[in-house]
Amino acid sequence: MSDQRKHPARGDAFDSPSAPVAPSRRRFLTHTLGIGGGLVAYGATGGAALAATAGGAAKSDPAQAELPEAVRWKEADAFVLHGRSPITLESKRSAFGSSGITPANRLYVRNNLPVPDARIVADPNAWELTVEGVEQPRTLSVAELKTMGLTSVAMVLQCSGNGRGFFAHETSGSQWRTGAAGNVIWSGVPLKTVVEALGGPVDGVKFVTSTGGEALPEGLDPDLVQVERSIPVDKGLDDVLLAWEMNGAPIPLAHGGPLRVIVPGYYGCNNVKYVKRVALTSAESTAKIQQTSYRIRPIGVSGAPDQPSMWDMNVKSWITGPGADESLPVKSGRQVIHGVAFGGNEAVESVDVSIDGGKTWETAELIGPDMGPYAWRTFALETNLPAGTHRLASRATSASGERQPEARQENERGYGNNSWRDHALMVEVG
Ligand SMILES: Nc1nc2c(c(=O)[nH]1)N[C@H]1C(S)=C(S)[C@@H](COP(=O)(O)O)O[C@H]1N2
Numbered sequence: 001m002s003d004q005r006k007h008p009a010r011g012d013a014f015d016s017p018s019a020p021v022a023p024s025r026r027r028f029l030t031h032t033l034g035i036g037g038g039l040v041a042y043g044a045t046g047g048a049a050l051a052a053t054a055g056g057a058a059k060s061d062p063a064q065a066e067l068p069e070a071v072r073w074k075e076a077d078a079f080v081l082h083g084r085s086p087i088t089l090e091s092k093r094s095a096f097g098s099s100g101i102t103p104a105n106r107l108y109v110r111n112n113l114p115v116p117d118a119r120i121v122a123d124p125n126a127w128e129l130t131v132e133g134v135e136q137p138r139t140l141s142v143a144e145l146k147t148m149g150l151t152s153v154a155m156v157l158q159c160s161g162n163g164r165g166f167f168a169h170e171t172s173g174s175q176w177r178t179g180a181a182g183n184v185i186w187s188g189v190p191l192k193t194v195v196e197a198l199g200g201p202v203d204g205v206k207f208v209t210s211t212g213g214e215a216l217p218e219g220l221d222p223d224l225v226q227v228e229r230s231i232p233v234d235k236g237l238d239d240v241l242l243a244w245e246m247n248g249a250p251i252p253l254a255h256g257g258p259l260r261v262i263v264p265g266y267y268g269c270n271n272v273k274y275v276k277r278v279a280l281t282s283a284e285s286t287a288k289i290q291q292t293s294y295r296i297r298p299i300g301v302s303g304a305p306d307q308p309s310m311w312d313m314n315v316k317s318w319i320t321g322p323g324a325d326e327s328l329p330v331k332s333g334r335q336v337i338h339g340v341a342f343g344g345n346e347a348v349e350s351v352d353v354s355i356d357g358g359k360t361w362e363t364a365e366l367i368g369p370d371m372g373p374y375a376w377r378t379f380a381l382e383t384n385l386p387a388g389t390h391r392l393a394s395r396a397t398s399a400s401g402e403r404q405p406e407a408r409q410e411n412e413r414g415y416g417n418n419s420w421r422d423h424a425l426m427v428e429v430g
C-alpha cells in the first residue's frame with residue numbers, strides 16, 4: 001500500500017499529508033544513504049538552517065545554493081535531493097504542472113558518473129561525435145550534424161528505477177517514487193539520416209551502441225564504469241535522435257549537452273548524455289551497465305545478459321494533485337483530480353481514476369495537446385470529494401490495450417514499477 005512504508009526510517013515526507021514537519025519549513029528535503037545503502041532517512045531542513053550551511057554561495061534561495069553545482073540553476077523547492085555524487089535529484093509529485101511539458105528547472109537528474117566540465121557546453125557546435133559501423137565512418141561536429149537534418153520529438157524521459165521506493169524488499173539504488181520522470185521536447189537530427197549520409201550500415205549490425213563522454217576514473221576497468229548502452233538497431237534507425245536542444249534551448253550540461261542520444265519510448269539509461277560515439281554493432285556493449293545492470297530478474301538473482309534489458313517502457317500514470325506534497329489542504333466539495341499518463345513505447349489511450357482506493361473507477365479526460373505517442377498527457381477528472389481520508393488512484397491503458405496493473409512486478413533492482421496501487425496518493429480532505 002502506497003502509504004505504508006517498508007521501513008519506518010524511510011517515512012515518506014512528500015506524499016503524506018500528516019508528515020511530521022510543518023509545510024512552511026519543509027522547503028527542501030534530503031535523504032542520506034547509510035554506508036551499504038541500508039538505512040535511509042529523510043530529513044527536513046528549514047531555510048534558516050540551510051542559510052547557515054550554504055557556504056556563502058551568492059544565491060537568494062538558500063535551498064538552491066545547497067544543490068550540486070551542475071543543477072544549481074534548478075528550482076530547489078521542486079525537488080528531493082537523494083544524492084549529490086552521483087547527482088540524484090527527484091522532482092516532487094506536485095512539480096509536474098498540468099500543461100504537459102516539464103520545465104527544465106523542474107526536470108529530474110540522474111548522473112552515474114561525475115558531470116563533465118562545464119566548458120563542453122560553452123561552444124556546443126564544436127562537440128564531436130564519432131560514428132562507426134557505417135560504410136564511411138567519420139567524426140562529425142555538432143555544427144555539421146545541424147546541416148544534415150532536423151526534427152523534434154516530445155517524449156517521456158523516465159529512469160528504470162522510477163517507483164523503486166515503493167518496493168517492499170531492500171533495493172539498492174535511488175529510492176525514487178514518482179519523480180524520476182518528465183515530459184520533454186528534443187530537437188536534433190535523426191540517427192537514420194546520419195547513417196544514410198555515411199553510406200548506410202555495414203553488414204551484420206544488430207544494435208546501436210552509444211557511449212557517454214564522461215572522463216573515466218583512472219585505474220578502473222572502463223567496462224565497470226562506462227555509460228555505454230546498446231539498443232536494437234531497428235529501434236535505433238526508426239526513432240533515435242541525436243539531439244542538441246531541449247524544450248527550446250541548447251541542452252544544459254546536467255541533461256547531456258552538447259549532444260544527447262534520444263530514444264523515445266525507452267527507459268532513461270538508453271538516452272546517453274554527452275554522446276561521443278555512436279556505433280552500429282553486431283553485439284551489445286560489453287559495459288556492465290549493458291550486460292548485467294538494468295536487467296529484470298527475480299529478487300536475490302544476479303544480473304545476466306540473458307535477462308530482459310531495460311529498453312521499452314510500460315504503460316503508467318500517477319496523480320499529481322490536488323493534495324500532493326506540501327500543497328494547500330484539500331477542501332471538501334468540487335475538485336479536479338489531475339495527473340500524467342503515458343503508454344510507454346506507444347500512445348496512451350485512456351485513464352481511469354478512483355477516489356476510493358480502486359474499488360470504483362471513472363474515466364478521466366485526456367486534456368492538453370497530444371504531443372505524439374511518446375509524450376505523456378495530462379488527465380483530469382472533476383469530482384466531488386467528501387471530507388475524510390481518500391486514496392486517489394489512476395490506471396492508464398495504452399493504445400494496444402495494455403493496462404496498468406494493480407501490483408508491481410517484483411524484481412531485484414526495483415525496475416519498471418507501474419503498479420497503480422503503489423502510485424496512489426493519500427489525501428486528507430477537510
Ligand atoms: N552519459 C551519461 N548518460 C546518461 C547517464 C549518465 O550517467 N551518463 N544516466 C542515465 C540515466 S540512468 C538516466 S535515468 C538518464 C537521466 O537523464 P536526466 O538526468 O537528463 O534526467 O540519463 C541517462 N544517460
Ligand SMILES: [Mo]
Nearest residue numbers: 159160268269
Ligand atoms: Mo536511470
